[in-house]
Amino acid sequence: MKVLVACEYSGIVRDAFLDEGHDAWSCDILPTETNSNRHIQGDVRDVLHWGWDMLMVAHPPCTRLCNSGVRWLFNPPNGKTKDQMWQELREGAQLFSDLLNAPIEKICIENPVMHKHAKKLIEGYRDFTQSIQPWQFGHGETKRTCLWLKNLTPLTPTDIVEGREARIHKMPPSANRGKERSRFYPGIAKAMARQWGNA
Secondary structure: OEEEEEEEOOHHHHHHHHHHOOOOEEEEEEEEEOOOOEEOOOOHHHOOOOOOOOOOEEEEOOOOOEEHHHHHHHOOOOOOOOHHHHHHHHHHHHHHHHHHHOOOOOEEEOOOOOHHHHHHHOOOOOOOOEEEOOEEEEEOOOOEEEEEEOOOOOOOOOOOOOOOHHHHHHHHOOHHHHHHHHOOHHHHHHHHHHOOOOO
């Protein structure tokens, strides 16, 4: 399959599909972290019509869409205004809309639980299909992730483990905190590639 992994610079999902023999590419406005020649740097919306015929796995930025950050819309952090927060929300909702409605046969979009203001702004919004946890796929952590699926079956857990820690929630402030909080789990990526790779 020709697979587009949207809004990914780590290469974790891209490489999981490559390992299963697929023609997989990542795309992000940031350069890839791995020196791979299978990364397109730029706005993913510019490549949605490049014949990604079977599947797209997308990780759009969730900072303004997720339920955990809704407070910032009404009490902006230092250095930001309410207008800026709502503009960022509109931009995030537009990107999610563009991915959800992309002309690709099989789609998966992952994001945390979304607040009502974001849902109202997303064109053709529908509730997520499935929510998963890292501990269902070999990682001893809790981080609920919702999947919006089109023409794909829900993922089946592959390795349920103990030691379920909220590591991401407890992560202290740092220069790399945003990147680390958004980093995808290899066990989930492998399950996606194996379970959806032959769908």
